[in-house]
Amino acid sequence: MNRQWLRITGAALLVGLGIWAGAWVHSTRGTATSHLAKSDLRIAVPAGEASPPSSSDEDSLPPPKIPDLLPQFSLQDRAGKTTPITAFAGKSLIINFWATWCAPCRSEIPLLEALHAEWAGRDVSVVGIAVDHRDKVLEFADRFKIGYPLLIGEQDALDAATALGVETPVFPFTVFTDRRGDVVALFVGQLHRPQAELILSEVQNLNRGLEQLPAARQAIAEGLHALQAKQPG
Amino acid sequence: MKISTLAYLAACLALTGGLASSVIAKPWWMRGIESKDSDFLPPDAAFRVSARTEGNVVRVRWVIADKYYLYRQKIDIKAESPDLVVAAPVLPKGRLNNDAYLGAQEIYRQQVEATVAYTRYDGGAHPLQIKVTYQGCAEAGLCYPPITKVLFPEQAAAPPPAVTAPHPWEGVAILAGGFGFLLAGLLLRKGRKLDLPAA
Numbered sequence: 001m002n003r004q005w006l007r008i009t010g011a012a013l014l015v016g017l018g019i020w021a022g023a024w025v026h027s028t029r030g031t032a033t034s035h036l037a038k039s040d041l042r043i044a045v046p047a048g049e050a051s052p053p054s055s056s057d058e059d060s061l062p063p064p065k066i067p068d069l070l071p072q073f074s075l076q077d078r079a080g081k082t083t084p085i086t087a088f089a090g091k092s093l094i095i096n097f098w099a100t101w102c103a104p105c106r107s108e109i110p111l112l113e114a115l116h117a118e119w120a121g122r123d124v125s126v127v128g129i130a131v132d133h134r135d136k137v138l139e140f141a142d143r144f145k146i147g148y149p150l151l152i153g154e155q156d157a158l159d160a161a162t163a164l165g166v167e168t169p170v171f172p173f174t175v176f177t178d179r180r181g182d183v184v185a186l187f188v189g190q191l192h193r194p195q196a197e198l199i200l201s202e203v204q205n206l207n208r209g210l211e212q213l214p215a216a217r218q219a220i221a222e223g224l225h226a227l228q229a230k231q232p233g
Numbered sequence: 234m235k236i237s238t239l240a241y242l243a244a245c246l247a248l249t250g251g252l253a254s255s256v257i258a259k260p261w262w263m264r265g266i267e268s269k270d271s272d273f274l275p276p277d278a279a280f281r282v283s284a285r286t287e288g289n290v291v292r293v294r295w296v297i298a299d300k301y302y303l304y305r306q307k308i309d310i311k312a313e314s315p316d317l318v319v320a321a322p323v324l325p326k327g328r329l330n331n332d333a334y335l336g337a338q339e340i341y342r343q344q345v346e347a348t349v350a351y352t353r354y355d356g357g358a359h360p361l362q363i364k365v366t367y368q369g370c371a372e373a374g375l376c377y378p379p380i381t382k383v384l385f386p387e388q389a390a391a392p393p394p395a396v397t398a399p400h401p402w403e404g405v406a407i408l409a410g411g412f413g414f415l416l417a418g419l420l421l422r423k424g425r426k427l428d429l430p431a432a
Contacts (some may be wrong), residue, residue: 103370106333171375190373
């Protein structure tokens with residue numbers, strides 16, 4: 001009888017030991033969780049949060065549906081006179097859409113000034129189209145002594161951009177036409193001299209009748225590709 | 234033989250992937266005038282904005298694509314729904330970017346969160362709406378015009394239940410408990426005969 005009670009007591013002790021061990025482990029789990037909260041759980045993203053976008057996203061700006069001919073539009077010049085773009089007819093144009101708040105737009109203005117001066121003898125003119133508040137543009141143009149013609153507008157200038165196929169407005173972008181008004185190229189982003197000279201040489205080929213518009217566009221696309229390949233990185 | 238075949242296949246796959254990615258990475262104007270896409274992101278992909286409420290503040294968060302940035306000075310948040318008053322947004326300090334025309338400008342890359350305290354005087358009759366304005370650029374030399382959006386801030390969801398890792402002693406404790414039950418059974422059974430029915 002005594003031996004049987006001894007067995008029962010021993011068994012009860014063993015069961016109790018197991019229960020105590022489980023309870024002890026459970027009580028220490030809170031510490032483990034708070035430790036995790038400080039380290040591993042910091043990567044938790046709140047519900048409904050946007051996932052980080054990257055340049056590899058498949059969605060990208062829709063390419064401009066570039067018209068073959070320069071569309072007609074009119075905007076005010078620096079003096080406030082409504083000026084149609086046809087006022088520059090007969091010249092090859094470098095039509096640069098820009099805004100005063102746009103840093104890359106401001107950065108390319110010296111290049112545009114230089115191109116306007118260098119190509120003036122070959123009937124090429126730069127026309128700046130400022131999509132901005134008129135007073136800001138005038139103040140900026142005076143301060144930086146912009147010498148090429150400027151047209152200024154807000155919604156009407158955006159409409160001109162849309163007519164050129166740029167439906168999502170981004171700045172700067174530059175349209176190149178030949179002297180007949182054919183749109184030879186539309187360059188989105190800050191323009192640099194090698195790209196500008198490549199396009200202008202094709203414009204000259206068109207003006208001289210040395211090639212047709214599709215061939216010029218193809219040569220520009222390939223030339224820009226080659227220039228990009230030369231860039232470091 | 235098998236290893237060399239696998240190596241060949243892997244090389245082919247790598248080459249194909251490399252070519253595909255190089256084509257995707259090129260901007261539209263480098264792939265010809267008729268190409269279907271460009272290398273610049275649309276503004277909503279470059280700057281993803283979301284808003285949620287937490288108590289009496291709205292948190293507006295922008296997630297900014299790599300190589301794109303937002304100007305601190307161009308961020309503005311206003312009340313849109315009736316009888317809503319919002320305070321001036323509180324923004325973290327940005328990185329200084331020197332601009333020859335505008336001077337030192339603070340910019341944000343990767344992400345930024347603005348906090349705006351608000352008070353409602355409509356008793357919750359209207360859905361909470363705020364109007365956010367922001368403007369940014371791509372490092373590659375392109376800027377987006379100021380973007381204005383009306384947002385309906387979501388109420389912050391309850392925090393998800395804490396994920397707990399198993400304690401290293403948990404397995405040992407379960408085994409110890411099981412072993413204890415086994416021993417207890419053996420101790421109690423010792424000396425006892427099974428009372429089986431006679432065949």
